[in-house]
Amino acid sequence: MAETKTAAYICKGCEIGTRLDTAALVKTATKSGKMNIVREHDFLCSAEGVAMIQNDIDNEGVTHAALCACSRRAKTEAFNFPTIAMSRGNLREGVIWIRPDTDAARETTQEMAEDYVRMACAEVKAMTVPPGNQKTGTVKTLLVVGGGMSGMTSALEASKAGYKVVLVEKSAALGGWAAKLHKRVPTREPFKSPEDNGVADMVARIEADSNIKAYLNATIAKTDGAPGRFKVDIAIESGAIAQEDVGAIIQATGFTLYDANKLPEFAYGKTPNVVDQAGLEALAKAAAAEGKPIRRPSDGQPVKSVVFVQCAGQRDATGKHLQYCSGFCCNTSIKQAMYFKDSNPDIDTVVLFTDLRTPGNGEDFYRAAQNKGVIFSKGVVSQVVPSGNACTVKFKDLILNEDTEAQADLVVLATGVVPNSGVNIDAPVAAPAAAPAEAAEGEVAGEVIATIAPESILNLTYRQGPDMPQFKHGFTDSHFICFPYETRRTGIYTAGPVRRPMDILQAQEDATGAAMKAIQAMENAGLGKAAHPRAGDLSFPTVRLEGCTQCKRCTVECPFGAIDEDEKRFPLFNESRCRRCGTCMGACPVRVISFENYSVNTVGSQIKSVEVPDEFSEKPRILILACENDAYPALDMAGMNRNEYDPFVRVIPIRCLGSVNTIWITDALNGGYDGVMLMGCKHGEEYQCHFVKGSELGRYRLSKVGDTLKGMNLETERVHDLEVAITDIATLPQKINDYAALIKSFPPSPFKGF
Amino acid sequence: MSDLNQEMAARYKNNFLKEIEEQAEMGEWVKMCMQCGLCSGSCPTNFHSGWDHPPQEIFMLIRAGKREEVLNAQGMYMCTSCYNCYVRCPRKVPVTHVMHGIAEYAYRIGRAPKNQPTMHLSKTFWTNATKHGRVNEVQLTQSLYFKDGIGAGIKKAMEMQKEALGLVKAGRLNPMEALGMGHKCKDVKGIHAMLAKAEELEAKNKAAKA
Known part of the structure; x- marks a missing residue:
């Protein structure tokens, strides 16, 4: 050198x-x-x-x-x-x-x-x-797990972009839920009638595509490695294991319908004339195959009246059922009502809803249904009472504010979705029996992905667990505010309704985006560069193993599961999985982890280089460690707007609040700084941290600093943690000034001049 | 109950929505309401005591097949035709016209209440305005004042004396109108012929539906 x-x-x-x-x-x-x-x-x-x-x-x-x-x-x-x-x-x-x-x-x-x-x-x-990560893998094959609408779309899009694809489907046929649909919600102008589900065409394209290799009746037995060099064991029908080398993975494992058996008040299971949406699709499909009208399951007579119950077991405030909206069921009920109205306008079709939510071009579709004579009533269903071959639907009319009822030959429940996201790796260990009870085999004809697998989907060999981390309601975690495709496992993307509730069109868009992201990740991995959000970064963490105490903080805290443990229980860095946030560096109590261009020393030497005036000068020094993703740009923009702030602050950009090693804070205070302010992103359920968990982990660490301050006989307010969003341009200077005023109200740091 | 009322009830059996769609002017719009309530929220009458059902409730009642409740309702007569709801409806439902259509249908089949003030005004205004092609304001006012009897009429007239005199002084009111004089349309005969033709067309239209 x-x-x-x-x-x-x-x-x-x-x-x-x-x-x-x-x-x-x-x-x-x-x-x-x-x-x-x-x-x-x-x-x-x-x-x-x-x-x-x-x-x-x-x-x-x-x-x-x-x-x-x-x-x-x-x-x-x-x-x-x-x-x-x-x-x-x-x-x-x-x-x-x-x-x-x-x-x-x-x-x-x-x-x-x-x-x-x-x-x-x-x-x-x-x-x-930084020389760039040397342990790269250059495999450019994409693995897609799940052969439904999302998975097929990802596979086709990646193939169109010139990449090889391995597609793994658990059931015996491609198509997933969409294949079970008689017709789908329209995707084109004028959005007035249901259209063909489009599955046959996609399956034909996949079969004809030489870039795509499809495994049916297959599951993932093991996923090992890192972006660019994943090694995947696929358990195939014969019981054998097929091995594939892949560069990136898309998990498009979809959803299971919420089990209508949990809704005894709606008489599901008590009479065959109450079905869920998949049940109606099966009836419609069977009827269409015979060229006959849809018939009542109990006696085979043509249906004369049908009631659709929206939000059955969804948007539930009692805590018994799903709390969220599944996003597609209103449009689905509109479509299913049209199955009846299009064949015979005299069939009474009533949709009972509380809020009709029709994303996309659903509003046109809704209007078309009204024009076709579908009745929409704002009401909450309390009970379905079977009587002979009919049902009485008891509901409260929310417009007329009265309890009333309707008679129907057939009742359709819009039950919503439960994501197939595999094992919840963050769940308390002792609770395998308490795993979702959705495992009961559904009786509905459309039940292909029959269970919410309490068993793992990806079977990752990662130290942090075999599946993707989950967020709210069991959906896989992805950066929903800023980077919706990004999960917490580099090179592994989730797409479609496993990520959040969505309809077919949204899922296809999502799957296309995920395919593009996966390609980008494979390419970056091959070049030894970081993926989002520090795309192109050539630095990577290195560890001085001789100093390591095997405390495991880095392996546990890494928000992206990049660090495993070797046989001797030392941390084993998988650089290709790393996002370069530096959370491991912040966590390390013995400070043996560093990046070539970002280390305890690069920040520490800056802290020490600042000239701290003596206690008589009335010039305090305040250190600001500002997250480079949000806080630092906000400060820059405050400057562009000429929003003035205190001259006694010294700002050092950091990669993430998670990378803050407490040694910086103790060094600064020992060096005579009067205060330390930390600026990081919002954490928790509505996190904005680019590294998802970084700011949360950083803050947890900082919560322990109070003891250190007390030990040094300093006011605990001298270390201040501030949540900053990139938009806080106008308010941030005031917050800095307020904090500076507080610091000035304290006596000067007693450590000056030492 | 009038014959027409019974006849219609029998013809449409339980399908009141269809009855309104086919018989009431603009009734085909009732199904397009999405129950957002913007019409009611926009109504300047603020639903004083005369209102029993605001527009979206009337639409809901129709869809729920509650024939008697709708035909007994007061709501559709209470509309002042300000067109706020019409302008604001996100579904472009001509709410004002639908309300008038329902009111007119109720009247046609003999279900409108006797001496309903809005309806009385409409009828009086129509007769007055079509007579000479222009409104005779004095006679219109008189007929409204004396609607509830001589005593009430005189009392009301005395109350409004000052305003009336002010209007006369400003040249905005011609007292001679009381005697049937005052301004008229230039071609009264032409207006009458036009109205006769319109009535003929409407009758034909309704006969076709009936």
Whole structure:
């Protein structure tokens, strides 16, 4: 490796030169920063400025450069020097734009700038150029688990993009639920009549596609490896195991209908004339095959009247049934009512709903049904009473506010969906018996994916468990606010109703998106680069195993299950599974985990490089560790809007709150800082953390810092955790100022000058 | 009950929705209501005591087949034709027209209440306006004031004396209208011929439906 040669560049553009004493900054970089080369430039991001830096790299052998100009988020295309280690001193958004141009402010503004120059110099010296993950796999085959509408769509889309696909389906035929449908909700103008379910065409396309290899009657016995080099054992019908090498995985395992047997008040099971939506599809299909009208199961007479009960066992506030809306059942009931009205307009069809929800172009479809004479009544059904070959549906009419009833030959229950997401790996260990009782085999004809498998679907060999982590109501976790395709297992995507309730069209769109994401993940894995959200990042975590105490915090906490344990119970990093959030680094109590360009030292040396004035100067120092995904851009934008804030803060961007090692906080407080403010994303049920669990884990760790503060005889308020969203541009400066005012109300830190 | 009422009830049996769709003007829109209640929320009458069922309830009653309740309802006569609901309906249901259509149908089959004020006004206004092709305001006012008897009429007239005199002074009211004079349409005969033709067409239309 070439000898280390450091350089600092001070830009004078964008008024930096007029607002700051750049000659003094040069001195700072030389004396405090101890940089080998220090240069000023009037306009560093110009072609001329960039050429100057490039020339130093090529001819002076510069290996480490601190660019003191604008935010690290700005001018990234101009300042693109992949061969050297580079840091950025944020003199523009971080200093001159957030400070007033007044004589009174000049001194503190200059001090701020000098500290940022010192920090940039210190940071870059602690960095090395990341070489990229060497343990890559270059397999470019996609595994799709589940051969329903979502799975078939993913397979076809990936094949269209030129990738090989292995498709694994548990049942004997492709098509999933859609194949059980007599017809589907219309997908085209004018959205007025049910259309063909489209399955036969897709199955034919898959069979004709040489890129797609389909396994029927097959399940996944074992999934091992990492993106780009997964090794999958497929248990096939004969009992044998087929092995496939795949680069990425899409889990499209769909849903099971909520068990209508749990609704005894609706007489399901007591009379064959009460069916769920799948039951009606089977009746319609059978009737269509014979060319006859739909008949009453009890006596085979044509149905003259039918009542559809919406939200049967869904959107339930009592806690007994599903709490959520399944999203497609209103449109399905409209479609099923049309089965009757289209064949005979004299059949009475009544849909009893509380809120009719018709996503997509369902509104046109709803109107078409009204025009065809389907009656829609706002009402809540309390009971279905069978009497002979008919049923009495008792309900409360919500518009007329009265209890009333309707007679029907056939009652259809819209029961909603339960995701087939496999084992809940976060469930308490002692509860295998308490696993979802949905396992009972359904009696309905359409029950293909017959059970909610308490058994695993993917059988991952990951240390954190065999299946995808789940979120609310058992749906698999995906970043629902910002990056809906991203799960918590790199290179494994979930698509369709296993991810959230959705209809066929939404599932197909979802499956297409997941296929594109999976392809991207395979390609990045092959290049040794990170996947979302640090796409293209070449750094990866390395561990100094000789210092490891086998405490397992990293293996347990990694939000993406990237770290396994080897036979000797040391952490085993699977770099291709890693998202580079640094949560392991923050968790490590002995600080042996680091990235080439982001480590305990890169941040720690910045903290130490700040000049802390003595206790008589009345110049407190406040450290801000700001999440680079939301908080740091919000601060930058506050600068762009010239929203001023306190000059005594020093901001260091961090990859995630989860990467904050408490040593930084104790170091800062021991070093005489008066306060430490941490800015991270919202966590919990409505998390916005790019790394899903990062901010939550970080905050948990920080909750223990109070004891440390007490031990140091400091006020616990000196460490402040602030939840910041990227939109908090206007409010953030005020929050900083409020916190700074609080710190100023305390006596200066007793650790100054030590 | 009138014959027509019984005849219609017998003809449509339990299907009151179909009866309204075929017989009442704009009745075919009733099925398109999606029960959002924006019509009721927009109504400036604020449903004073005369209202028993706001529009979406009347629509719901029709769909539920409650013939007697609908034909006994007061709601459809209470509409002031401000067209707020018509303008706001997200389903573009012409609520105002549907209400009038139902009211007119109830009247046609003899189910409208006697001396219903809105209906009285409508009839009086129609007779007054069609006579000369323009409204005779004094006579219209008189006939409304004296609707409930001489005593009530005189009392009301005395109350409004000041306003009337003000209108006369401002040239907005011609006292001679009381004697059947005042402004008229230029071609009264033409108007009458036009109205006769319209009546003939409507009768034909209704006969076709009946």
